[in-house]
Amino acid sequence: MSIEGEFQKVEEKLFQNRYLVxxxxxxxxxxxxxxxxxxxxAMTHLCPAGCYSQAESxxxxxxxxxxxxxxxxxxxxxxxxxITWNYPRGGYGILFKFG
Amino acid sequence: MIDEKFDAIxxxxxxxxxxxxxxxxxxxxxxxxxxxxxxxxxxxxxxxILYADMLEKIVPDFREExxxxxxxxxxxxxxxxDKAHTGMHYRSDEFNEERPNRYTIIxxxxxxxxxxxAQSKGxxxxxxxxxxxxxxxAYGKVVGVRTDRSGGPIHADVVVLAEGVNGLLGTRxxxxxxxSAAHVALAVKEMHFxxxxxxxxxxxxxxxxGAVIEAAGTISEGMAGMGFIYTNKESISIGIGCLVSDFAExxxxxxxxxxxxxxxxxxxxxxAGSEVKEYAAHLIPEGGYKAVPQLFGDGWVICxxxxxxxxxxxxxxxxxxxxxxxxxxxxxxxxxxRRDAMTKANLSLYKKFLDESFVLKDLKKYKDMPELLHTxxxxxFLTYPQLVSKAMENFxxxxxxxxIEKEKDTFRNFRKARGFGLIGDAFRIARAWR
Numbered sequence: 001m002s003i004e005g006e007f008q009k010v011e012e013k014l015f016q017n018r019y020l021v022x023x024x025x026x027x028x029x030x031x032x033x034x035x036x037x038x039x040x041x042a043m044t045h046l047c048p049a050g051c052y053s054q055a056e057s058x059x060x061x062x063x064x065x066x067x068x069x070x071x072x073x074x075x076x077x078x079x080x081x082x083i084t085w086n087y088p089r090g091g092y093g094i095l096f097k098f099g
Numbered sequence: 100m101i102d103e104k105f106d107a108i109x110x111x112x113x114x115x116x117x118x119x120x121x122x123x124x125x126x127x128x129x130x131x132x133x134x135x136x137x138x139x140x141x142x143x144x145x146x147x148i149l150y151a152d153m154l155e156k157i158v159p160d161f162r163e164e165x166x167x168x169x170x171x172x173x174x175x176x177x178x179x180x181d182k183a184h185t186g187m188h189y190r191s192d193e194f195n196e197e198r199p200n201r202y203t204i205i206x207x208x209x210x211x212x213x214x215x216x217a218q219s220k221g222x223x224x225x226x227x228x229x230x231x232x233x234x235x236x237a238y239g240k241v242v243g244v245r246t247d248r249s250g251g252p253i254h255a256d257v258v259v260l261a262e263g264v265n266g267l268l269g270t271r272x273x274x275x276x277x278x279s280a281a282h283v284a285l286a287v288k289e290m291h292f293x294x295x296x297x298x299x300x301x302x303x304x305x306x307x308x309g310a311v312i313e314a315a316g317t318i319s320e321g322m323a324g325m326g327f328i329y330t331n332k333e334s335i336s337i338g339i340g341c342l343v344s345d346f347a348e349x350x351x352x353x354x355x356x357x358x359x360x361x362x363x364x365x366x367x368x369x370x371a372g373s374e375v376k377e378y379a380a381h382l383i384p385e386g387g388y389k390a391v392p393q394l395f396g397d398g399w400v401i402c403x404x405x406x407x408x409x410x411x412x413x414x415x416x417x418x419x420x421x422x423x424x425x426x427x428x429x430x431x432x433x434x435x436x437r438r439d440a441m442t443k444a445n446l447s448l449y450k451k452f453l454d455e456s457f458v459l460k461d462l463k464k465y466k467d468m469p470e471l472l473h474t475x476x477x478x479x480f481l482t483y484p485q486l487v488s489k490a491m492e493n494f495x496x497x498x499x500x501x502x503i504e505k506e507k508d509t510f511r512n513f514r515k516a517r518g519f520g521l522i523g524d525a526f527r528i529a530r531a532w533r
Contacts, residue, residue, distance in 0.1 A: 013375075013378035016378055046353065068378075068380040070265070070285060071264070072343055075280050079277065087135055090227040091136070091226070091227030097207060098207055099147075
Protein backbone atom coordinates (compact mmCIF):
# COMPACT_ATOMS: atom_id res chain seq x y z
CA MET A 1 0.00 0.00 0.00
CA SER A 2 1.52 3.31 -0.89
CA ILE A 3 0.00 6.23 0.91
CA GLU A 4 2.39 9.11 1.15
CA GLY A 5 2.10 11.88 3.65
CA GLU A 6 3.00 12.62 7.20
CA PHE A 7 3.54 9.77 9.59
CA GLN A 8 3.74 10.21 13.29
CA LYS A 9 7.17 9.64 14.77
CA VAL A 10 7.34 6.64 17.05
CA GLU A 11 8.77 8.84 19.84
CA GLU A 12 5.57 10.88 19.76
CA LYS A 13 3.51 7.73 20.18
CA LEU A 14 5.62 6.64 23.17
CA PHE A 15 5.11 10.02 24.77
CA GLN A 16 1.56 8.95 25.75
CA ASN A 17 2.83 5.94 27.66
CA ARG A 18 3.73 5.50 31.28
CA TYR A 19 7.18 4.14 32.11
CA LEU A 20 9.28 3.67 35.19
CA VAL A 21 12.79 3.65 33.77
CA UNK A 22 15.44 1.75 35.71
CA UNK A 23 18.18 4.31 35.02
CA UNK A 24 21.52 2.87 34.07
CA UNK A 25 20.18 -0.68 34.00
CA UNK A 26 18.93 -1.39 30.47
CA UNK A 27 17.22 -4.77 30.30
CA UNK A 28 18.33 -5.44 26.73
CA UNK A 29 21.94 -5.28 25.62
CA UNK A 30 23.37 -5.45 22.11
CA UNK A 31 26.54 -7.54 21.90
CA UNK A 32 29.58 -5.68 20.52
CA UNK A 33 29.81 -6.24 16.77
CA UNK A 34 31.54 -4.86 13.71
CA UNK A 35 28.79 -5.59 11.21
CA UNK A 36 25.24 -6.22 12.38
CA UNK A 37 23.53 -9.49 11.44
CA UNK A 38 20.53 -9.36 9.10
CA UNK A 39 18.05 -9.78 11.94
CA UNK A 40 19.73 -7.22 14.17
CA UNK A 41 19.73 -4.71 11.34
CA ALA A 42 16.07 -5.52 10.64
CA MET A 43 15.27 -4.44 14.21
CA THR A 44 15.97 -0.85 13.18
CA HIS A 45 12.71 -1.11 11.16
CA LEU A 46 10.87 -3.71 13.18
CA CYS A 47 11.08 -2.54 16.76
CA PRO A 48 7.61 -1.08 17.42
CA ALA A 49 9.12 1.37 19.90
CA GLY A 50 11.96 2.41 17.59
CA CYS A 51 14.56 1.47 20.19
CA TYR A 52 17.10 0.25 17.62
CA SER A 53 19.04 2.54 15.32
CA GLN A 54 22.07 2.24 13.10
CA ALA A 55 25.06 4.44 13.85
CA GLU A 56 26.98 6.08 11.03
CA SER A 57 29.77 3.60 11.59
CA UNK A 58 27.30 0.80 10.78
CA UNK A 59 26.75 -0.73 14.19
CA UNK A 60 23.25 -1.17 15.60
CA UNK A 61 22.63 0.70 18.82
CA UNK A 62 19.86 0.41 21.35
CA UNK A 63 18.12 2.79 23.73
CA UNK A 64 15.78 0.62 25.74
CA UNK A 65 13.95 3.37 27.66
CA UNK A 66 10.87 3.30 25.41
CA UNK A 67 10.77 -0.49 25.18
CA UNK A 68 7.24 -1.95 25.14
CA UNK A 69 8.61 -5.36 26.21
CA UNK A 70 6.96 -7.12 23.30
CA UNK A 71 9.86 -9.53 22.80
CA UNK A 72 10.16 -9.24 19.02
CA UNK A 73 13.93 -8.64 19.20
CA UNK A 74 14.23 -11.53 21.63
CA UNK A 75 12.52 -13.85 19.13
CA UNK A 76 14.78 -12.70 16.30
CA UNK A 77 18.12 -11.92 17.93
CA UNK A 78 18.56 -13.71 21.26
CA UNK A 79 19.44 -17.18 20.04
CA UNK A 80 22.21 -15.89 17.76
CA UNK A 81 23.74 -13.97 20.65
CA UNK A 82 23.18 -10.59 18.96
CA ILE A 83 21.40 -9.40 22.09
CA THR A 84 20.74 -10.45 25.67
CA TRP A 85 17.18 -9.95 26.82
CA ASN A 86 15.95 -9.74 30.39
CA TYR A 87 12.88 -8.31 32.01
CA PRO A 88 13.35 -4.97 33.68
CA ARG A 89 13.49 -5.31 37.44
CA GLY A 90 10.10 -6.03 38.99
CA GLY A 91 7.90 -2.92 38.82
CA TYR A 92 10.08 -1.12 36.24
CA GLY A 93 9.69 -0.68 32.50
CA ILE A 94 6.47 -0.10 30.59
CA LEU A 95 3.38 0.23 32.77
CA PHE A 96 0.33 -0.08 30.57
CA LYS A 97 -2.51 2.18 31.67
CA PHE A 98 -4.96 0.31 29.44
CA GLY A 99 -3.09 -2.55 27.79
CA MET B 100 11.94 -13.93 52.32
CA ILE B 101 9.05 -16.35 52.61
CA ASP B 102 9.56 -19.40 54.76
CA GLU B 103 6.25 -21.15 54.37
CA LYS B 104 5.72 -23.68 51.64
CA PHE B 105 2.86 -23.23 49.22
CA ASP B 106 0.67 -25.73 47.47
CA ALA B 107 1.22 -23.83 44.24
CA ILE B 108 3.11 -20.82 42.93
CA UNK B 109 1.50 -19.13 39.94
CA UNK B 110 3.78 -17.09 37.69
CA UNK B 111 1.86 -14.18 36.22
CA UNK B 112 -1.40 -12.36 36.90
CA UNK B 113 -2.88 -12.39 33.43
CA UNK B 114 -5.88 -14.38 32.23
CA UNK B 115 -4.31 -17.82 32.71
CA UNK B 116 -2.57 -17.02 35.99
CA UNK B 117 -5.60 -15.38 37.57
CA UNK B 118 -7.86 -18.25 36.50
CA UNK B 119 -5.44 -20.81 37.97
CA UNK B 120 -4.93 -18.85 41.20
CA UNK B 121 -8.68 -18.32 41.64
CA UNK B 122 -9.53 -21.96 40.93
CA UNK B 123 -6.98 -23.31 43.40
CA UNK B 124 -7.49 -20.69 46.14
CA UNK B 125 -11.26 -21.09 46.06
CA UNK B 126 -10.77 -24.81 46.67
CA UNK B 127 -8.69 -24.11 49.73
CA UNK B 128 -5.18 -24.50 48.31
CA UNK B 129 -2.39 -22.24 49.54
CA UNK B 130 -1.48 -20.17 46.50
CA UNK B 131 1.24 -17.59 45.91
CA UNK B 132 0.98 -15.53 42.75
CA UNK B 133 3.95 -13.56 41.39
CA UNK B 134 3.56 -10.63 39.00
CA UNK B 135 6.46 -8.63 37.63
CA UNK B 136 4.37 -5.54 36.88
CA UNK B 137 3.46 -2.76 39.29
CA UNK B 138 -0.11 -4.08 39.26
CA UNK B 139 -1.82 -6.98 37.47
CA UNK B 140 -2.30 -5.98 33.85
CA UNK B 141 0.50 -3.42 33.73
CA UNK B 142 2.47 -5.70 31.39
CA UNK B 143 -0.50 -7.19 29.57
CA UNK B 144 -2.01 -6.24 26.24
CA UNK B 145 -5.09 -7.54 24.50
CA UNK B 146 -7.45 -6.27 21.77
CA UNK B 147 -9.47 -7.15 23.73
CA ILE B 148 -12.56 -9.29 23.72
CA LEU B 149 -13.74 -11.24 26.73
CA TYR B 150 -15.71 -14.42 26.19
CA ALA B 151 -18.31 -14.69 28.92
CA ASP B 152 -18.85 -18.43 28.88
CA MET B 153 -15.28 -19.23 29.92
CA LEU B 154 -15.20 -16.65 32.68
CA GLU B 155 -18.62 -17.75 33.94
CA LYS B 156 -17.18 -21.20 34.56
CA ILE B 157 -14.70 -19.56 36.93
CA VAL B 158 -16.54 -16.55 38.42
CA PRO B 159 -20.25 -17.21 37.70
CA ASP B 160 -21.52 -13.77 38.75
CA PHE B 161 -18.69 -11.75 37.19
CA ARG B 162 -21.12 -9.43 35.38
CA GLU B 163 -22.06 -7.78 38.66
CA GLU B 164 -18.63 -6.34 39.31
CA UNK B 165 -16.10 -6.94 36.54
CA UNK B 166 -14.98 -3.86 34.58
CA UNK B 167 -16.66 -4.58 31.24
CA UNK B 168 -16.70 -2.04 28.42
CA UNK B 169 -19.40 -2.92 25.86
CA UNK B 170 -21.34 -6.08 25.05
CA UNK B 171 -20.81 -7.02 21.42
CA UNK B 172 -23.85 -7.13 19.20
CA UNK B 173 -22.15 -6.68 15.87
CA UNK B 174 -19.18 -8.12 14.02
CA UNK B 175 -17.81 -6.87 10.74
CA UNK B 176 -15.21 -8.61 8.60
CA UNK B 177 -13.48 -6.35 6.13
CA UNK B 178 -11.56 -7.53 3.10
CA UNK B 179 -9.44 -4.49 2.33
CA UNK B 180 -7.75 -2.87 -0.62
CA ASP B 181 -6.04 0.52 -0.60
CA LYS B 182 -9.21 2.48 -1.23
CA ALA B 183 -12.04 0.08 -0.49
CA HIS B 184 -13.30 -2.69 1.70
CA THR B 185 -15.67 -5.53 0.91
CA GLY B 186 -17.52 -6.42 4.05
CA MET B 187 -19.38 -9.16 5.75
CA HIS B 188 -21.48 -7.96 8.58
CA TYR B 189 -23.38 -9.73 11.31
CA ARG B 190 -25.54 -7.87 13.78
CA SER B 191 -28.21 -9.37 15.94
CA ASP B 192 -30.49 -8.16 18.70
CA GLU B 193 -30.19 -11.71 20.06
CA PHE B 194 -26.83 -10.60 21.44
CA ASN B 195 -28.70 -8.12 23.65
CA GLU B 196 -29.50 -11.03 25.92
CA GLU B 197 -29.61 -11.12 29.69
CA ARG B 198 -26.22 -12.77 29.88
CA PRO B 199 -24.32 -11.42 26.88
CA ASN B 200 -21.77 -13.66 25.22
CA ARG B 201 -18.91 -11.29 24.43
CA TYR B 202 -17.65 -8.00 25.85
CA THR B 203 -14.84 -5.62 25.10
CA ILE B 204 -12.49 -5.13 28.04
CA ILE B 205 -9.45 -3.06 28.97
CA UNK B 206 -6.86 -5.43 30.32
CA UNK B 207 -5.14 -3.31 32.95
CA UNK B 208 -8.52 -2.76 34.61
CA UNK B 209 -9.84 -6.25 34.06
CA UNK B 210 -6.71 -8.02 35.28
CA UNK B 211 -6.68 -6.00 38.48
CA UNK B 212 -10.27 -7.03 39.13
CA UNK B 213 -9.63 -10.68 38.28
CA UNK B 214 -6.54 -10.83 40.52
CA UNK B 215 -8.58 -9.26 43.36
CA UNK B 216 -11.11 -12.09 43.02
CA ALA B 217 -8.32 -14.64 43.46
CA GLN B 218 -7.05 -12.70 46.47
CA SER B 219 -10.54 -12.64 47.98
CA LYS B 220 -10.41 -16.43 47.86
CA GLY B 221 -7.12 -16.43 49.73
CA UNK B 222 -4.43 -16.30 47.07
CA UNK B 223 -1.42 -14.17 48.01
CA UNK B 224 -0.31 -11.80 45.26
CA UNK B 225 3.16 -10.27 45.13
CA UNK B 226 3.57 -7.58 42.48
CA UNK B 227 6.81 -5.99 41.28
CA UNK B 228 8.33 -9.43 41.73
CA UNK B 229 9.95 -11.27 38.85
CA UNK B 230 10.49 -15.00 39.10
CA UNK B 231 13.95 -15.50 37.67
CA UNK B 232 14.74 -19.15 38.23
CA UNK B 233 13.03 -22.46 38.87
CA UNK B 234 14.43 -24.51 41.72
CA UNK B 235 14.71 -28.27 41.28
CA UNK B 236 15.43 -31.07 43.68
CA ALA B 237 18.08 -33.76 43.16
CA TYR B 238 15.71 -35.65 40.84
CA GLY B 239 15.01 -32.66 38.63
CA LYS B 240 11.51 -32.03 39.97
CA VAL B 241 10.57 -28.36 40.15
CA VAL B 242 10.10 -27.47 43.81
CA GLY B 243 9.94 -23.68 43.80
CA VAL B 244 11.21 -20.41 42.36
CA ARG B 245 13.79 -17.75 43.03
CA THR B 246 12.73 -14.13 42.52
CA ASP B 247 14.51 -10.81 41.96
CA ARG B 248 13.54 -9.74 45.48
CA SER B 249 16.01 -10.24 48.29
CA GLY B 250 15.64 -13.45 50.23
CA GLY B 251 15.89 -17.11 49.51
CA PRO B 252 13.89 -19.38 47.28
CA ILE B 253 10.14 -19.91 47.71
CA HIS B 254 8.97 -23.50 47.76
CA ALA B 255 5.79 -25.10 46.45
CA ASP B 256 4.53 -28.49 45.34
CA VAL B 257 3.88 -27.22 41.85
CA VAL B 258 4.67 -24.14 39.75
CA VAL B 259 2.06 -22.90 37.27
CA LEU B 260 3.81 -21.05 34.46
CA ALA B 261 1.29 -18.52 33.19
CA GLU B 262 4.00 -16.08 32.21
CA GLY B 263 2.75 -15.13 28.77
CA VAL B 264 4.04 -15.55 25.26
CA ASN B 265 7.32 -13.83 26.05
CA GLY B 266 7.89 -15.60 29.36
CA LEU B 267 11.53 -16.14 30.19
CA LEU B 268 11.28 -18.64 33.01
CA GLY B 269 9.98 -21.60 31.00
CA THR B 270 12.38 -21.10 28.11
CA ARG B 271 15.44 -20.50 30.31
CA UNK B 272 14.61 -23.62 32.28
CA UNK B 273 14.28 -25.48 28.98
CA UNK B 274 10.72 -26.54 29.68
CA UNK B 275 9.65 -25.04 26.36
CA UNK B 276 11.43 -23.56 23.36
CA UNK B 277 11.64 -19.84 22.69
CA UNK B 278 8.82 -19.13 20.20
CA SER B 279 10.04 -19.02 16.62
CA ALA B 280 9.46 -15.97 14.42
CA ALA B 281 6.96 -17.88 12.27
CA HIS B 282 4.93 -18.83 15.34
CA VAL B 283 4.31 -15.38 16.78
CA ALA B 284 2.66 -12.25 15.45
CA LEU B 285 3.66 -8.77 16.53
CA ALA B 286 0.64 -6.55 17.11
CA VAL B 287 0.66 -2.82 17.76
CA LYS B 288 -2.33 -1.00 19.14
CA GLU B 289 -3.48 2.48 20.08
CA MET B 290 -6.22 3.63 22.44
CA HIS B 291 -8.28 6.38 20.85
CA PHE B 292 -10.55 8.24 23.24
CA UNK B 293 -13.86 9.75 22.13
CA UNK B 294 -17.09 10.67 23.93
CA UNK B 295 -19.37 7.60 24.25
CA UNK B 296 -22.14 9.25 22.23
CA UNK B 297 -19.73 9.85 19.33
CA UNK B 298 -18.68 6.18 19.35
CA UNK B 299 -22.33 5.12 19.49
CA UNK B 300 -23.26 7.35 16.54
CA UNK B 301 -20.33 6.26 14.39
CA UNK B 302 -20.90 2.56 15.00
CA UNK B 303 -24.70 2.63 15.11
CA UNK B 304 -24.90 1.57 18.75
CA UNK B 305 -26.99 2.46 21.75
CA UNK B 306 -26.16 2.30 25.43
CA UNK B 307 -23.56 -0.34 26.22
CA UNK B 308 -23.78 -2.05 22.83
CA GLY B 309 -20.49 -2.59 21.06
CA ALA B 310 -19.14 -3.51 17.64
CA VAL B 311 -16.02 -5.18 16.33
CA ILE B 312 -14.28 -4.85 13.00
CA GLU B 313 -11.66 -7.39 11.91
CA ALA B 314 -9.86 -6.45 8.74
CA ALA B 315 -7.51 -8.26 6.39
CA GLY B 316 -6.10 -7.47 3.01
CA THR B 317 -3.63 -5.02 1.52
CA ILE B 318 -3.31 -3.29 4.92
CA SER B 319 -0.76 -5.96 5.88
CA GLU B 320 1.26 -5.34 2.71
CA GLY B 321 1.41 -8.99 1.70
CA MET B 322 2.24 -10.26 5.16
CA ALA B 323 0.02 -12.70 7.06
CA GLY B 324 -1.80 -10.33 9.36
CA MET B 325 -4.98 -8.62 10.49
CA GLY B 326 -6.20 -5.27 11.65
CA PHE B 327 -8.85 -4.74 14.29
CA ILE B 328 -11.10 -2.00 15.61
CA TYR B 329 -12.92 -2.60 18.90
CA THR B 330 -15.34 -0.24 20.60
CA ASN B 331 -14.89 0.34 24.31
CA LYS B 332 -17.09 2.62 26.42
CA GLU B 333 -15.11 5.80 25.88
CA SER B 334 -12.40 4.63 23.55
CA ILE B 335 -11.65 2.69 20.42
CA SER B 336 -8.87 0.11 20.37
CA ILE B 337 -7.28 0.02 16.96
CA GLY B 338 -4.39 -2.18 15.99
CA ILE B 339 -2.73 -4.40 13.46
CA GLY B 340 -0.57 -7.49 13.75
CA CYS B 341 1.51 -9.63 11.39
CA LEU B 342 3.80 -12.62 11.77
CA VAL B 343 7.22 -11.65 13.08
CA SER B 344 8.88 -13.75 10.37
CA ASP B 345 7.03 -11.71 7.72
CA PHE B 346 7.95 -8.44 9.42
CA ALA B 347 11.59 -9.52 9.48
CA GLU B 348 11.59 -10.46 5.83
CA UNK B 349 9.86 -7.31 4.60
CA UNK B 350 11.56 -4.95 7.09
CA UNK B 351 8.26 -3.12 7.56
CA UNK B 352 7.76 -0.75 10.45
CA UNK B 353 4.77 -1.84 12.57
CA UNK B 354 4.14 1.71 13.76
CA UNK B 355 3.90 2.90 10.17
CA UNK B 356 1.67 -0.03 9.23
CA UNK B 357 -0.73 1.05 11.98
CA UNK B 358 -0.65 4.65 10.78
CA UNK B 359 -1.47 3.53 7.23
CA UNK B 360 -4.37 1.45 8.56
CA UNK B 361 -5.62 4.49 10.51
CA UNK B 362 -5.50 6.61 7.37
CA UNK B 363 -7.50 4.15 5.29
CA UNK B 364 -10.59 5.93 3.93
CA UNK B 365 -12.86 3.33 5.55
CA UNK B 366 -11.15 3.70 8.94
CA UNK B 367 -10.18 7.36 9.31
CA UNK B 368 -13.74 8.70 9.86
CA UNK B 369 -14.29 6.21 12.70
CA UNK B 370 -11.44 7.58 14.79
CA ALA B 371 -11.43 11.21 13.59
CA GLY B 372 -10.91 13.77 16.34
CA SER B 373 -9.90 11.21 18.95
CA GLU B 374 -7.29 11.63 21.64
CA VAL B 375 -4.67 8.88 21.70
CA LYS B 376 -3.69 7.92 25.22
CA GLU B 377 -1.56 4.83 24.76
CA TYR B 378 0.53 2.97 22.22
CA ALA B 379 1.21 -0.69 22.97
CA ALA B 380 2.90 -3.65 21.34
CA HIS B 381 2.68 -7.33 22.16
CA LEU B 382 3.35 -10.74 20.67
CA ILE B 383 0.50 -13.14 19.90
CA PRO B 384 1.11 -16.90 19.72
CA GLU B 385 0.05 -18.01 16.24
CA GLY B 386 1.81 -21.33 15.82
CA GLY B 387 -1.33 -23.32 16.57
CA TYR B 388 -1.55 -26.95 17.57
CA LYS B 389 1.81 -27.98 16.15
CA ALA B 390 3.62 -25.28 18.14
CA VAL B 391 2.11 -26.25 21.51
CA PRO B 392 5.02 -27.36 23.72
CA GLN B 393 5.01 -30.02 26.42
CA LEU B 394 2.56 -28.56 28.93
CA PHE B 395 3.38 -30.49 32.12
CA GLY B 396 6.26 -32.15 33.91
CA ASP B 397 7.53 -32.99 37.37
CA GLY B 398 6.31 -30.11 39.50
CA TRP B 399 5.20 -27.77 36.70
CA VAL B 400 2.46 -26.95 34.22
CA ILE B 401 2.25 -24.32 31.48
CA CYS B 402 -0.96 -22.34 30.77
CA UNK B 403 -2.18 -19.71 28.35
CA UNK B 404 -0.04 -17.84 25.83
CA UNK B 405 3.14 -19.39 27.28
CA UNK B 406 1.83 -22.70 25.92
CA UNK B 407 0.85 -21.21 22.52
CA UNK B 408 -2.80 -21.81 23.48
CA UNK B 409 -4.27 -19.28 21.08
CA UNK B 410 -6.74 -19.76 18.25
CA UNK B 411 -5.49 -17.34 15.62
CA UNK B 412 -8.23 -18.17 13.12
CA UNK B 413 -11.04 -17.18 15.48
CA UNK B 414 -9.02 -14.45 17.20
CA UNK B 415 -9.51 -16.20 20.52
CA UNK B 416 -6.81 -16.21 23.16
CA UNK B 417 -8.01 -15.02 26.54
CA UNK B 418 -10.66 -17.73 26.74
CA UNK B 419 -8.14 -20.46 26.00
CA UNK B 420 -5.85 -18.88 28.59
CA UNK B 421 -8.58 -18.71 31.24
CA UNK B 422 -9.75 -22.24 30.53
CA UNK B 423 -6.26 -23.71 30.62
CA UNK B 424 -5.62 -21.92 33.92
CA UNK B 425 -8.86 -23.25 35.35
CA UNK B 426 -8.17 -26.80 34.15
CA UNK B 427 -4.64 -26.71 35.56
CA UNK B 428 -6.09 -25.55 38.87
CA UNK B 429 -8.72 -28.29 38.88
CA UNK B 430 -6.16 -30.97 38.02
CA UNK B 431 -3.79 -29.79 40.74
CA UNK B 432 -6.65 -29.71 43.25
CA UNK B 433 -7.67 -33.28 42.36
CA UNK B 434 -4.12 -34.56 42.70
CA UNK B 435 -3.74 -32.73 46.00
CA UNK B 436 -7.06 -34.12 47.31
CA ARG B 437 -5.82 -37.64 46.63
CA ARG B 438 -2.65 -36.73 48.57
CA ASP B 439 -0.65 -37.66 45.51
CA ALA B 440 2.61 -36.02 44.47
CA MET B 441 2.84 -33.40 41.68
CA THR B 442 4.72 -35.74 39.38
CA LYS B 443 4.68 -35.65 35.62
CA ALA B 444 2.50 -38.75 35.51
CA ASN B 445 -0.07 -37.25 37.86
CA LEU B 446 -0.03 -33.81 36.24
CA SER B 447 -0.83 -35.40 32.89
CA LEU B 448 -4.39 -35.07 34.21
CA TYR B 449 -4.17 -31.38 33.19
CA LYS B 450 -3.33 -32.36 29.61
CA LYS B 451 -6.18 -34.87 29.64
CA PHE B 452 -8.59 -32.10 30.68
CA LEU B 453 -7.21 -29.87 27.92
CA ASP B 454 -7.55 -32.60 25.30
CA GLU B 455 -11.17 -33.09 26.28
CA SER B 456 -11.94 -29.37 26.21
CA PHE B 457 -12.48 -26.98 23.32
CA VAL B 458 -8.96 -25.64 23.87
CA LEU B 459 -7.00 -28.41 22.18
CA LYS B 460 -9.92 -29.63 20.07
CA ASP B 461 -10.17 -26.23 18.38
CA LEU B 462 -6.42 -25.92 17.92
CA LYS B 463 -6.27 -29.41 16.45
CA LYS B 464 -9.02 -28.58 13.97
CA TYR B 465 -6.92 -25.75 12.53
CA LYS B 466 -3.54 -27.43 12.87
CA ASP B 467 -2.61 -26.82 9.21
CA MET B 468 -3.90 -23.25 9.06
CA PRO B 469 -0.83 -21.35 10.38
CA GLU B 470 1.41 -22.88 7.74
CA LEU B 471 -1.11 -22.16 4.99
CA LEU B 472 -1.47 -18.52 6.02
CA HIS B 473 2.28 -18.23 6.13
CA THR B 474 3.03 -19.77 2.74
CA UNK B 475 0.02 -18.27 0.95
CA UNK B 476 0.22 -14.80 2.50
CA UNK B 477 0.70 -12.98 -0.80
CA UNK B 478 -2.34 -14.62 -2.38
CA UNK B 479 -4.63 -14.45 0.63
CA PHE B 480 -3.78 -10.95 1.81
CA LEU B 481 -2.95 -9.15 -1.44
CA THR B 482 -4.22 -10.88 -4.57
CA TYR B 483 -7.66 -12.04 -3.45
CA PRO B 484 -8.74 -8.83 -1.69
CA GLN B 485 -7.84 -6.92 -4.83
CA LEU B 486 -9.71 -9.36 -7.07
CA VAL B 487 -12.79 -9.29 -4.86
CA SER B 488 -12.75 -5.51 -4.64
CA LYS B 489 -12.43 -5.17 -8.38
CA ALA B 490 -15.28 -7.61 -8.92
CA MET B 491 -17.50 -5.66 -6.50
CA GLU B 492 -16.69 -2.35 -8.12
CA ASN B 493 -17.32 -3.82 -11.55
CA PHE B 494 -20.64 -5.21 -10.35
CA UNK B 495 -21.84 -1.97 -8.78
CA UNK B 496 -20.54 0.72 -11.12
CA UNK B 497 -23.20 1.58 -13.71
CA UNK B 498 -21.39 2.69 -16.83
CA UNK B 499 -23.32 1.42 -19.85
CA UNK B 500 -21.15 -1.68 -20.25
CA UNK B 501 -23.32 -4.78 -20.87
CA UNK B 502 -23.50 -7.01 -17.79
CA ILE B 503 -22.34 -10.06 -19.72
CA GLU B 504 -19.08 -8.30 -20.54
CA LYS B 505 -18.66 -7.22 -16.93
CA GLU B 506 -19.00 -10.81 -15.77
CA LYS B 507 -16.48 -11.94 -18.36
CA ASP B 508 -14.06 -9.25 -17.16
CA THR B 509 -14.33 -10.41 -13.57
CA PHE B 510 -13.86 -14.04 -14.51
CA ARG B 511 -10.87 -13.12 -16.66
CA ASN B 512 -9.29 -11.16 -13.82
CA PHE B 513 -9.50 -14.08 -11.44
CA ARG B 514 -8.19 -16.53 -14.02
CA LYS B 515 -5.33 -14.26 -15.00
CA ALA B 516 -4.29 -13.66 -11.41
CA ARG B 517 -4.46 -17.16 -10.09
CA GLY B 518 -5.21 -19.52 -13.02
CA PHE B 519 -5.58 -23.10 -11.84
CA GLY B 520 -4.20 -21.85 -8.52
CA LEU B 521 -7.78 -20.87 -7.74
CA ILE B 522 -8.81 -24.50 -7.42
CA GLY B 523 -5.69 -25.33 -5.44
CA ASP B 524 -6.24 -22.40 -3.05
CA ALA B 525 -9.86 -23.35 -2.46
CA PHE B 526 -8.82 -26.94 -1.84
CA ARG B 527 -5.99 -25.99 0.51
CA ILE B 528 -8.20 -23.68 2.59
CA ALA B 529 -11.01 -26.22 2.75
CA ARG B 530 -8.59 -28.92 3.86
CA ALA B 531 -6.99 -26.75 6.54
CA TRP B 532 -10.43 -25.64 7.77
CA ARG B 533 -11.81 -29.16 8.04
